[in-house]
Structure formats: C-alpha cells, structure tokens
Amino acid sequence: MTRQQMIAKHAPLFWYTPEEKKQDISDSLLVETILNEGTLDDYRELVDTLGGKRVAEVFFSAKGRQRDNYYPEIYHFFSLVLKKYA
Numbered sequence: 001m002t003r004q005q006m007i008a009k010h011a012p013l014f015w016y017t018p019e020e021k022k023q024d025i026s027d028s029l030l031v032e033t034i035l036n037e038g039t040l041d042d043y044r045e046l047v048d049t050l051g052g053k054r055v056a057e058v059f060f061s062a063k064g065r066q067r068d069n070y071y072p073e074i075y076h077f078f079s080l081v082l083k084k085y086a
Helices: 003-009 019-024 027-037 041-050 052-061 072-085
Strands: none
Touching: 003 019, 003 027, 003 041, 003 052, 027 041, 027 052, 027 072, 041 052
16 A cells, blocks of 8 residues: 555545645654554554554654654553564
C-alpha cells in the first residue's frame, strides 16, 4: 500500500484536511493521526507502508508541542513498542 492509498483508506481520520490538501499530508501528521485515532491494524498498515524505522524516527523526533499532540497513554504505549521492535 502506498502513502496515498493509506491516506485515502483512512480519510475519515483526516476530516479536517481539505481534499485537495490530503496528498500533502506529512509523515509526522500521518503517524500522529494513525497512532492517536487508528486501530492496531491501522498501525500495522502504517509500519508496512512507511517502514518501522521511519515510524519510530518520526515518533521519537516529536519534541515540545508536537509531542503533546499524542495522547499520554498512546505516547507511553508506542514508545515502549517502538523501542522494542523498531
């Protein structure tokens, strides 16, 4: 699955983004949205699409306010998962 296919499949999660701007969604927004609002199956698709190393890189590069965009329990869970498996 490509990034664009993944974004199209999960379009309801990006309801606030205009249709013409969805192809410009950054990796950081994609990772943040899928981890916060998606299911574990969505996470697996994200890893298949971007790769585990890229997901971990984007996740751990979030600093300050970007890091605060993750729900605390989501950040804790995925920090453990990505440290172990990515």
